[in-house]
Amino acid sequence: MSQVAESAETDGSTGAGSAGSGLHLRNLRKEFAAFTAVHDLDLDVPSGSFFALLGPSGCGKTTTLRMVAGLETPTSGSIALGERDITWEKPYRRPVNTVFQNYALFPHLDIYENVAFGLRRRKRKDVEREVDAMLELVELTSQARKKPAQLSGGQQQRVALARAIINRPEVLLLDEPLGALDLKLRRSMQIEIKRIQTEVGLTFVHVTHDQEEAMTMADTVAVMNAGHIEQMGAPAELYENPQTTFVANFLGQSNLIEGTVRGRDGEDVKVDMQGTVVTIPGQRAHVAGNAGDLGWVGIRPEKVLIAEEGQVIDAPGNSIPGGVVTDVSFVGVSTQYLVRMPWGQELTVFEQNTGRRRLFAKGERVDVSWRPEYAFLLDHTQDRAAGRDEDAD
Amino acid sequence: MSPGMSPLQRMGRWIGQHLVLAGGILVLIYMFVPIFVVVLMSFNDPKSRLVYRFDGFTLQNWLNPCADAAMCSAVSRSIQIGLLATLIATVLGTMMAFALVRHRFHGRSVANLAIFLPMASPEIVLGSSLLALFVAAGFAGQLGFWTILIAHIMFCLSFVVITVRARLAGLDNNLEQAAMDLYANERQTFLRVTFPLVFPGILGAALLAFSLSFDDFIITNLNAGNTTTFPMYVWGVAQRGVPMQVNVVGTVMFVISVAIVVGVELNRRRQEKALAR
Numbered sequence: 167m168s169q170v171a172e173s174a175e176t177d178g179s180t181g182a183g184s185a186g187s188g189l190h191l192r193n194l195r196k197e198f199a200a201f202t203a204v205h206d207l208d209l210d211v212p213s214g215s216f217f218a219l220l221g222p223s224g225c226g227k228t229t230t231l232r233m234v235a236g237l238e239t240p241t242s243g244s245i246a247l248g249e250r251d252i253t254w255e256k257p258y259r260r261p262v263n264t265v266f267q268n269y270a271l272f273p274h275l276d277i278y279e280n281v282a283f284g285l286r287r288r289k290r291k292d293v294e295r296e297v298d299a300m301l302e303l304v305e306l307t308s309q310a311r312k313k314p315a316q317l318s319g320g321q322q323q324r325v326a327l328a329r330a331i332i333n334r335p336e337v338l339l340l341d342e343p344l345g346a347l348d349l350k351l352r353r354s355m356q357i358e359i360k361r362i363q364t365e366v367g368l369t370f371v372h373v374t375h376d377q378e379e380a381m382t383m384a385d386t387v388a389v390m391n392a393g394h395i396e397q398m399g400a401p402a403e404l405y406e407n408p409q410t411t412f413v414a415n416f417l418g419q420s421n422l423i424e425g426t427v428r429g430r431d432g433e434d435v436k437v438d439m440q441g442t443v444v445t446i447p448g449q450r451a452h453v454a455g456n457a458g459d460l461g462w463v464g465i466r467p468e469k470v471l472i473a474e475e476g477q478v479i480d481a482p483g484n485s486i487p488g489g490v491v492t493d494v495s496f497v498g499v500s501t502q503y504l505v506r507m508p509w510g511q512e513l514t515v516f517e518q519n520t521g522r523r524r525l526f527a528k529g530e531r532v533d534v535s536w537r538p539e540y541a542f543l544l545d546h547t548q549d550r551a552a553g554r555d556e557d558a559d
Numbered sequence: 560m561s562p563g564m565s566p567l568q569r570m571g572r573w574i575g576q577h578l579v580l581a582g583g584i585l586v587l588i589y590m591f592v593p594i595f596v597v598v599l600m601s602f603n604d605p606k607s608r609l610v611y612r613f614d615g616f617t618l619q620n621w622l623n624p625c626a627d628a629a630m631c632s633a634v635s636r637s638i639q640i641g642l643l644a645t646l647i648a649t650v651l652g653t654m655m656a657f658a659l660v661r662h663r664f665h666g667r668s669v670a671n672l673a674i675f676l677p678m679a680s681p682e683i684v685l686g687s688s689l690l691a692l693f694v695a696a697g698f699a700g701q702l703g704f705w706t707i708l709i710a711h712i713m714f715c716l717s718f719v720v721i722t723v724r725a726r727l728a729g730l731d732n733n734l735e736q737a738a739m740d741l742y743a744n745e746r747q748t749f750l751r752v753t754f755p756l757v758f759p760g761i762l763g764a765a766l767l768a769f770s771l772s773f774d775d776f777i778i779t780n781l782n783a784g785n786t787t788t789f790p791m792y793v794w795g796v797a798q799r800g801v802p803m804q805v806n807v808v809g810t811v812m813f814v815i816s817v818a819i820v821v822g823v824e825l826n827r828r829r830q831e832k833a834l835a836r
């Protein structure tokens with residue numbers, strides 16, 4: 167876990183330095199009786215950014231958000247907005263608003279009054295103009311006098327969003343607001359929320375367990391697992407260079423192959439992977455790197471090239487012979503192969519349907535290879551299956 | 560219809576098709592006949608002491624509702640006791656319901672069960688034990704308005720607690736947290752969100768409490784001393800012949816309850832219509 171703390175610290179310094187505000191969690195911890203839902207969390211969300219908190223169900227995402235909103239008391243640690251410590255502030259005194267997991271719209275108030283609620287409590291002038299403008303933004307002007315129960319799921323979701331955004335909070339917390347929607351509506355709401363965030367320029371903390379949603383929407387993604395932050399960074403960085411097996415499996419798919427470290431070659435780490443020596447760039451090797459250590463060599467399925475036995479593949483790098491195709495599924499834009507390697511493991515390979523290469527059939531003997539700069543090396547003490555999608559197995 | 564059917568067959572068929580409707584109408588008649596009789600009798604002009612026969616139409620009963628002053632004072636006493644008992648039982652019961660639903664305290668599950676006891680015990684048992692209590696406490700000479708009131712509050716309380724508690728338990732407490740998140744302090748959250756959402760339950764509980772109190776005979780009779788409530792008055796005069804004005808009171812009560820039901824329904828429709836715009 168040392169790398170995690172490291173990355174959190176570096177991020178923290180940049181976050182605090184660039185804006186001087188933003189949301190900062192320090193050693194935030196929450197225990198429920200004997201169960202620790204959130205473990206000493208360190209998190210910095212730069213002001214104006216779209217931050218995604220991604221993790222499987224029950225990993226403590228909602229609990230974290232509730233502590234930021236003031237609806238749950240932390241066991242220890244602190245929460246600050248810029249310089250201001252709000253750890254013990256009442257929820258109604260925090261410039262933070264929440265879009266709840268189940269919306270929590272007031273059933274006895276109409277849409278207009280739901281949206282106006284926060285402004286009225288703060289005795290703001292111009293409520294009417296602001297509410298009208300907000301309903302316009304979320305395209306609900308014609309529904310203003312309906313009760314929440316009379317709206318569709320997507321409309322309710324937009325009301326929940328409008329009701330929170332209208333207050334221009336320093337931080338907007340979104341707790342899986344799209345969880346209840348069907349795929350198509352989900353996609354359009356993702357674009358909508360992103361558009362609104364760009365338009366109003368607020369800091370969004372978006373909780374989700376959908377990795378695609380997190381990667382498409384957020385500037386920064388923090389992957390959370392069992393109350394810890396596993397890794398944090400830009401979506402591409404997390405995807406291309408995962409630091410733990412959990413991140414490698416939870417964010418997309420990975421082939422993790424057991425190997426033994428041979429030693430360092432300048433920046434690179436040489437690993438004996440089941441008889442083939444492969445090279446992994448130093449900044450992608452997340453192990454101590456002593457000769458003789460075991461490790462997981464990771465490679466994304468779409469980075470693996472597949473070719474006829476003995477054929478030279480264009481990737482000048484780690485080439486491993488002796489594979490047999492055991493499964494072919496044609497998806498349209500791509501083809502997914504399962505290739506059984508000589509040491510018995512099945513690797514997943516995605517190949518784009520460019521038409522330039524032929525399809526391989528089940529039972530064919532093939533070689534696989536990948537460019538060294540795409541592989542990564544992970545700590546062998548971590549569970550190879552951590553974070554893997556159950557139904558993908 | 561097919562031409563070869565006899566009128567009898569046709570009638571049989573019609574009845575078969577409309578059996579449910581006919582049944583429904585019969586049940587409604589069954590339910591409303593007593594009320595209809597009360598309304599009718601309130602216009603009765605009895606020629607003899609046989610007060611249960613309709614002899615002629617008159618407005619006298621309505622123009623002189625207090626011909627028997629004892630009846631009017633009994634009615635007014637019943638209303639006073641009903642309103643006071645309703646007010647106190649509703650306030651107390653609502654607070655108890657909040658405590659039972661919202662707070663974790665020692666003996667909470669016991670309290671939740673104990674609340675049912677007064678509802679489950681026979682009235683005659685409750686009434687006589689209350690009487691024993693009052694007498695033992697030295698209030699034998701003071702039985703009357705206040706002892707009736709105490710008794711009524713006691714048995715209304717359970718009904719209020721149970722009605723309000725059901726409403727409160729069904730309330731999503733995310734809503735209160737959402738209000739707090741949207742800058743409402745504790746008081747505003749209660750006034751703007753919690754109370755309006757629980758209010759229908761409280762209103763229902765209050766109506767129930769009033770009708771229970773106004774109606775009660777057994778417990779009241781045991782703890783009333785020389786005081787007379789409306790049900791006790793009617794019971795007392797029933798042997799000699801009930802004055803027609805009792806029917807006037809009955810009709811008025813009926814009209815008020817119909818008005819409440821219709822009012823609630825109209826209000827609901829009005830809101831729905833406003834929403835449909």
Ligand SMILES: Nc1ncnc2c1ncn2[C@@H]1O[C@H](COP(=O)(O)OP(=O)(O)OP(=O)(O)O)[C@@H](O)[C@H]1O
Pocket residue numbers: 198201203221222223224225226227228229230375
């Ligand atoms: N009030 C509570 N008392 C006891 N345990 C709790 C409480 N609230 C949450 N937990 C536990 O804390 C853990 C984290 O819960 P949390 O609601 O934060 O998960 P989550 O990441 O939001 O999951 P999901 O994606 O399913 O919403 C869970 O294991 C849950 O059982």
Ligand SMILES: [Mg+2]
Pocket residue numbers: 227228229267341342
């Ligand atoms: Mg959650």
